[in-house]
Amino acid sequence: MASAGHNHRPDAATVARLKERARFVRLETIRLIEIAKVGHYTSVFSAAEIFSALYYDVMTLRRGEPGWPDRDRFLMGKGHAAVGLFPVLADLGFFDAALLDDYTRLGSPLGDHPDMRKVPGVDFSSGSIGHALSNGIGMATGARLQRRGFTTFVMLGDGEMQEGQVWEAALHAAHHKLGRLVAIVDRNGYQLDGAVDDVIGIEPLDEKWRAFGWEVHVVDGHDVAALTECLRSVKADAARDKPACVIARTVKGKGVSYMETEPGWHLGYLDPSDAERAVREIVAEEI
Template sequence: MIPPKDTPERQAALDRLTERARFVRLETVRLSRVAGAGHYTSSFSAAELFAALYYAVLDLRPDEPAWPDRDRFVLSKGHAAIGLYPVLADLGFFPPSDLDTYTRLGSPFGDHPDMKKVAGIDFSSGSLGHGLSIAVGMALGARIGERPYRTFCMLGDGELHEGQVWEAANAAGHYRLGRLVAIVDRNQLCIDGFTDDVMSVEPVEDRFAAFGWQTHRVDGHDLDAVLDVFDALPDDPDGPPQVIVADTVKGRGVRLMEFNPDWHVGNLVGADYDDVIAELQAGLQPMEPMEAAK
């Protein structure tokens, strides 16, 4: 439940979500150390979105992971699973200590999520471009089965280079899947560099709107604004699908990683590890202008 604005309950929720976003970043760093490398920056850009979704928006039952009426979440940018696993453990889908085996031989927790091995995972993602198509299928399944659940799909902005994304967007608009919500993590970077240098994705909102989607844009690190956007989503099963374009910073929270394409995958060791942990424990600091940012 999302508390009303400008109430003590809302502020308490924002404080908790801020702490949970920091938890996502800290656990991403810890698990990367267990694995010997990790997708730090892709998880950091989505930390506030993960916190808002799992602690305020999604209707789930951790003690009943296969509950038929649960909301579905498809992490299409599956390489950010390192930031999602700790949230699922924190909610009680599995013991937090299980994460100590992350990427080790025989562990259910791989670099990309496996729905057959990890409770709370609705789709085995990793090959970019497929998630929105799966989410469209889930939303159609809800309609056919007369189920009330909503389907959420998080995509990376580099993933928008994939043609299958736009085929799925067209289908969702055609079938008016009003309980389908796409979230674009618009962090400006993909593995090959700045997203728009590889292939322009703007104007993102207009492109989705052309396929019949209702669009929203928000600062993806402003939890108050993020909650407002989620709270304002219409619950019309036959209305237009919804897309939230969340403007984020890849690597947000660690200055040496922010807008730095060298940290798409990396490994922190020694003093660098300690310094990053200390920076994250101090909380998000105001952004400074960066020449690399576009």
Template sequence: MSLPQSRFEEWQATDYIPTPEKLAFLRNRARFVRLETIRLIEIAKTGHYTSVFSAAEIFSALYYDVMTIRPDEPKWRGRDRFLMGKGHAAVGQFPILADLGIIPTEWLDDYTRLGSPLGDHPDMRKVPGIDFSSGSIGHALSGALGMCLAQRNMDEEFDVFALLGDGEMQEGQVWEAALGAAHHKANRLIAIIDRNGYQLDGKVDDVLGVEPLDEKWRAFGWEVHVVDGHDLAALTTVLRKVKCDRKRQQPVCIIARTVKGKGVSYMETEPGWHLGYLAPDDAARAIAEIESKEI
């Protein structure tokens, strides 16, 4: 078992529910992700604010609590793998890698600048801690399945987490991978769908309806959990439980119900912020709002 036994026992003893101290820390890190996203997009002059904000709690729960990684050894073969289908949210991932010491903090200051390894999407060839280069939507789940199957020929055991956008559910390759994962009993594969309801062209279900998502994934042979993706207690508890379940024979799909642009009120009601740039006054308002409330 790749999960340290002491950690497993600690989670079991509390029925997998994170302590108040842990929750406060995770909320702090989610706030950090949102604030750093604003700072980095200021450098780039354009970026995907709301796609990060809907996933900030997911990033926090995975990197600071659930995943088994060694920050000082990013290529450790026994590490959990993390892949993003919604690779345009990498601007929220890079600050975490720097915070954990996986990449130099000064890299952030040159985000997207000429010669920087940090681009608008993650590149595993250039950035330590990135397990999958994503850009074109729809490929991450296939890559994650491949890693799960490859694991069966390795000495180490690990879990593979794939974060997918809900608009990504319109991609046929996602469902091919879903069929394959169930067929091969890829029980170490955990897909997380950021169900924020919007994609670049508007509301997901106006562009091409994807519901009922939970029933579809179950019909494809997956274990399915639906959770409030901003409720860190509920989200972390579910992730811990599926992380520790070694009797399961199915892959897992966690549908995280989220809000696009969560944390900045004027972004939550305006889908145009999928890609944009904050004028100084708007940036100040966003920062003040993020800092003033506990999500």
């Protein structure tokens, strides 16, 4: 997978393929949480198109080579969404897909959060919210020092915007003109304790990032064509002298109607009848 050069708008076949991979992420999330008996459905579902656009189109990767030095890096602040990332990494040949069948079981390298020491393809062990962007700065700085051209992508939850370390990192990245660093905010509106803006308001989010010296783009995080075009464009701009922030407006639980309207699904387990209904809704969505 690699950036699509100067033609940033994906064609119809690419859009259909990326939608299908987002569906794959949602269905595999349901399957794996069935093994674990508890998990973060809605946090994955809001980010499914982001995973798809990055790993199946935008990021420069080599199938089956998770340690390739010139690969693009991906860090995930919201590490609890790892259950949606693991199937993608296996699909790209970074580890044996059979390992998915033992997700969270004793001895499995695949836990509720990603561990870079155990899972090939994971660039950052996340879960303690607020640290991903700082580590992304380290990787982007390393790329500059080593004169490598890879891009570092960091996906952050919107509740994560309440962490002071995020904003310290934002200042640092802008000051040092890390143009190959891209933050993606999954703006789904909810965190564990409820609506993000009821816990601590974060708007106007775009203006805040701009004030901290970043180039900012706002996009519908479920519009695969618009999202991919935005990420392709950001990655392709090698002359940019400031980091970029993509605010992806998303819906927590996207694709399953009863999850979209119930914040309690941040962490849970599906009754078999609910799981069947969820799968039907996901499969029925037009591609």
